[in-house]
Amino acid sequence: MKTMRYLILLMAMLVGQYCLQAQTTTTTTELGREWSDTAKIPASGMAQHTEFLNNQQPYPAKPRNMWELGIGVGPAFIFGDVASKIGVGGNLTLRKAISHVFSLRAGYTGMLTYGEAKPSLGMRGYTNRSHMLGLDLIASLNAASGYRGNPKTDWYLLAGYNLIGTQVEYDDVASGSRLFYPGNPAYPYSNNALITTVGKGDSWGLFHGLNAGLGVAFKLSPRANLGIEQKFTFIARGGYDYLDGYRAGNNSDFYSLSTVRLNFNLGNSTRRTEPLWWINPNNYVYSEINSPRHMKLPPVVLPDADGDGVTDQFDLEPNTPAGAPVDAHGRAKDTDGDGVPDYRDKEILTPLKCFPVNNDGVGTCPEPACCKEIKDMMANMAAAQPKNDCNIGNLPSIQFSNNSARLSRDAQSMLASAAAKIIANPNCKVKVTGYGASSKAAQQMSWERVNAVIKYLVEKQGVAENRFIFSYGQDGTSNTVDLQGTTEDGPNTVPSPYPNLRKG
Incomplete structure (x- = not known):
């Protein structure tokens, strides 16, 4: 029990560290890599990655990702006819992502469980030693999200297969403890669901087992996480009732293992991302929507049909003649406000007293006598000077x-x-x-x-x-x-x- 208290204390300390770290902001490489980085792409995905970089393929290639090595320990029980005492179990696992949701985990599990004798009911105390080799399919439930970056927790469900070797030792008052022989004819139905019995004296029964469970892991750093997991293991065929050395009715005994797990990511971080269940697959999409870096955007086209410098969407006079001066709304200028646009007005600054004007914008005021002389003088001066016209x-x-x-x-x-x-x-x-x-x-x-x-x-x-x-x-x-x-x-x-x- 002291060991369990120490484990709980250690878990609380590590979870506290996680909570502090979880408040840090996400980085710009939420994909676990830069989208253009080829170092983490396997050779089998390079063709797809090259097409993606050249905008010939919308989907990036799946990168290499790290393996996860896990160690778990915690209380173990057998649910059967005999009341189970607290036992102990542990496992050593190796997990690999198939996708951002699914992963495979292989591992070894060992359990030592005990039963409490009830003489009045004919139930004897027992000790069960079990060893298991298994493979589980794990489904991570919260890797993908449209409302945050990478997850800080991994909630998951698991299902899988175990090859189980078990040895039961029961308490016999007359002769002391002795082994329970799974193949002994004295115990009818004991062979039901057995693969075989190994050994003659200290015999071990071999079974097919089916796993089911759930768990949660808290990310401590890019290399480590702390988890809690509950896992049940059932004998593949129902009716085997001797995991606790006692048969009553037609019940099926099964295992329960609750563990605190410490998991470590294995692999070179320059060539592999974190395990994919720690990476939100939507990160690339939302990053591109927010700040496009790879998206192929069409060129901006601002049509200006009459070439007056005001685009058609803002042009209130879209057919202004070429070269005609316009205002900010694309309308031909009329400097003196006489109703004749400047590009046709032969008298751009007609005084108000000379209104109305004719079709050329010339007012009704008579031309002063001096004006003709001035005009002739200016014309002569212009003819004498080299031409330097501005036709902009x-x-x-x-x-x-x-x-x-x-x-x-x-x-x-x-x-x-x-x-x-x-x-x-x-x-x-x-x-x-x-x-x-x-x-x-x-x-x-x-x-x-x-x-x-x-x-x-x-x-x-x-x-x-x-x-x-x-x-x-x-x-x-x-x-x-x-x-x-x-x-x-x-x-x-x-x-x-x-x-x-x-x-x-």
Whole structure:
């Protein structure tokens, strides 16, 4: 009994250690390996693993996994006609995973059990010595889960076969203890379910046995776990009633063994995973859904039928003519609000007093006398200078969130398209205009947004900084930054107006 108390104390200490460890977080290698690691794949699975890595096969190959060596000890009983005292039993096992649920376990079990005499009923005390060689099929119940990583406990059921050798010694008052002979004709039905009897004096009866049981194991570390198991062993054919040396009625005696088990994982951790019942098979699937690393994702396609820099899903005017300047919603700009879009307007800034305008956007005000002279002078000057036209076409307007100078993914995509046009038109400069003149904070935010656009085009898209004209604090839609091709000159950097108000 002292030994049992020590075993229970040891179990409590180890379970306490488990509870502390169970609070640690799961690692990034919940599969027991990196999904691309070939070191733990056997040669028989390499073809499948190669196809999996090349996205030709959706299922990864089953990796090599460790063997489990187990040692168990605990109280043993025989359930029969004679009241059983507490005996002792133990086993030594070797277990190997077939899958994440099923595994096979082979092992040796030894038991020494006792019976209590009841002379008034004709029942004699006995001692039963049994040795068993067995093979069990184990089903782990909680390896797979969609709500956690790898399990910290292994609940399981088992069923299997035992080859049993047993020797019964009963108490005889007249002659003292002596062996019970399973094949002795003095005991009718004693041969029922026997394979054979081995030995003449100290005879051993051989039986086929069937196992059933359940257990739970607590993970202590990647190499060890502590378990509790209850296992019953039945004689394969019913009717054998002499495991306790006494027959009454047509009952069938059977074994019971309760053990505390200490199990160890055997194998090189660089070439084998933990036993598969300690690995959740859903880990790879959920890891890929959360953060794709192997999944073959289709390329992102953002169609823009009219090529105005605003994708069709956001374009409110999907058939804008090529080269027409548009706003952030893909609608053709009408700077003076006269109802004639800029790409057809021959007088883009018609004064309000000259409204209404004709189909070309020209107002009703008469042209001043001086204008013709100025136009002729400008035409002559233009003819005298070498031509340096800017045919860059339409450039997008970039939208920002309120109180933010951070470029969204859509904005970055639009700027990437614009960068290609800018680089392809070296004769053009690009005027980057930000809006917001209502307050110091608005002017500072306008500066930061213009700076963010120019910085992205220079640092991320490789456009030369001297290609830009920096303009901020203009009247207009405050969350918008416009890009416009031009041949005029201007500063490409401007000091921050109110550095103390800078965001971030």
